[in-house]
Amino acid sequence: MRSAAVAVIGAGVMGASVAWHLAARGRRDVVVLDRAGTPGMGSTGRATGGFRAQYGTPINVRLSLLARDRLLRFREETGVDPGYVPAGYLWLATTPAELAALGAARAIQQAEGLREAVEVSPAEIAELNPAVRLDGVVGGAFCPSDGFIRPLAIIEGYLAAAARSGARVECGVEVTGMRRERDGRITAVETSRGPLAVGAVVNAAGPWAAGVAAMAGVALPVTPLRRQVAVTAPSDLLPAGMPMTIWVGDGFHLRVRDGRVLLLWPTPGVPGRPFEASVDPAWMDAVAAMAHARVPGLRRVPIDRDACAAGLYEMSPDKHAILGAAPRCPNQYLINGSSGHGVMHAPALGQLLAEIMCDGRASSLEVSGLDPGRFERGAANPVPELL
Numbered sequence: 001m002r003s004a005a006v007a008v009i010g011a012g013v014m015g016a017s018v019a020w021h022l023a024a025r026g027r028r029d030v031v032v033l034d035r036a037g038t039p040g041m042g043s044t045g046r047a048t049g050g051f052r053a054q055y056g057t058p059i060n061v062r063l064s065l066l067a068r069d070r071l072l073r074f075r076e077e078t079g080v081d082p083g084y085v086p087a088g089y090l091w092l093a094t095t096p097a098e099l100a101a102l103g104a105a106r107a108i109q110q111a112e113g114l115r116e117a118v119e120v121s122p123a124e125i126a127e128l129n130p131a132v133r134l135d136g137v138v139g140g141a142f143c144p145s146d147g148f149i150r151p152l153a154i155i156e157g158y159l160a161a162a163a164r165s166g167a168r169v170e171c172g173v174e175v176t177g178m179r180r181e182r183d184g185r186i187t188a189v190e191t192s193r194g195p196l197a198v199g200a201v202v203n204a205a206g207p208w209a210a211g212v213a214a215m216a217g218v219a220l221p222v223t224p225l226r227r228q229v230a231v232t233a234p235s236d237l238l239p240a241g242m243p244m245t246i247w248v249g250d251g252f253h254l255r256v257r258d259g260r261v262l263l264l265w266p267t268p269g270v271p272g273r274p275f276e277a278s279v280d281p282a283w284m285d286a287v288a289a290m291a292h293a294r295v296p297g298l299r300r301v302p303i304d305r306d307a308c309a310a311g312l313y314e315m316s317p318d319k320h321a322i323l324g325a326a327p328r329c330p331n332q333y334l335i336n337g338s339s340g341h342g343v344m345h346a347p348a349l350g351q352l353l354a355e356i357m358c359d360g361r362a363s364s365l366e367v368s369g370l371d372p373g374r375f376e377r378g379a380a381n382p383v384p385e386l387l
């Protein structure tokens, strides 16, 4: 039987980050398996590439600040530019309650060291994004060090650097089952290319992570949630450096990427079909109407219906990542449930999981709030009000 010290299941941004961090720690014999033909074909390839530290809980702010440090060193460490552009995230409130929620989150952000996050008045919003119609906007929040990253470049950098340190990446290999000892430890993974004896498994299977965990009898509370993205025809109507602009009330947001405008508006998934990832034509019409009302200039730019796409968020019950050894399966390490923040947090989470696997505990951050056992202990995090 073939063997590996560590089998990482999933060549998305999480699997790539863990593989590199393990390799950088000197772990040899790491293999990354993905059923798709190339890395990044899951959620990571659908991500729009936002990066922010403006969160509403201390652990999420800390993860972003650690990730930002790592992104600033990414090219030096991997040889690839992660595309970090600090264009800012601009949040718009249309009620005093929304403005208060932004203020409460900002107090947490400031306490964690994100001093550049500030409140902005309608006049300041007009300067930061002159394209936005300000009717009903009572104020907002802005952080200039938030911005954009390139999801596929991050995968490419991590996997290439991991391979140079001896990791193997095997695409077109599906994990179909797991063999276990009586004590719950995994001894081998069954794959479409035959069994692989393993010392440990990293479950980095994104929205499909619950199914992978279940192969070893682990009940992992990660569920898929469809996110649709409308894309305009190429246009220079809005500047490339425009901040990500988000309405707090309904989560509608837009950004410019590669000369097109991306429009997003979160909606529930398709009832009874949790893995459905097609784009609903009625949704495209609705999001275009929202865009026209809020950014009137966009009325002149058509939606490119063929370029619109959808993907799956990997939701956890408290919208926070799940990180560490699985309950009652001590050599299945979980790096799941980032709930739509996974690309930006992957540089931090991969480092932290490598610390847990190599040293028995994370040292870069206190991560008890991400512990996989928190749900059954009734110790979930408060669900953040912001996206």
Ligand SMILES: Cc1cc2nc3c(=O)[nH]c(=O)nc-3n(C[C@H](O)[C@H](O)[C@H](O)COP(=O)(O)OP(=O)(O)OC[C@H]3O[C@@H](n4cnc5c(N)ncnc54)[C@H](O)[C@@H]3O)c2cc1C
Binding pocket: 009, 010, 011, 012, 013, 014, 015, 033, 034, 035, 036, 039, 040, 041, 042, 043, 044, 045, 046, 047, 048, 049, 050, 051, 173, 174, 175, 176, 204, 205, 206, 207, 208, 212, 227, 228, 229, 310, 311, 312, 313, 314, 335, 336, 338, 339, 340, 341, 342, 343, 344, 345
């Ligand atoms: C529309 C959209 C926009 C987003 N925007 C952002 C954003 O702006 N910023 C941000 O940080 N995040 C964003 N996200 C979230 C982000 O994409 C995810 O949090 C992140 O990509 C999760 O990475 P992952 O590696 O865990 O999962 P994935 O990228 O899905 O990787 C999991 C991999 O596991 C493989 N796999 C699954 N099961 C098996 C199996 N049995 N055997 C072998 N391989 C298997 C899959 O093929 C897949 O490649 C967005 C997501 C969507 C859908």
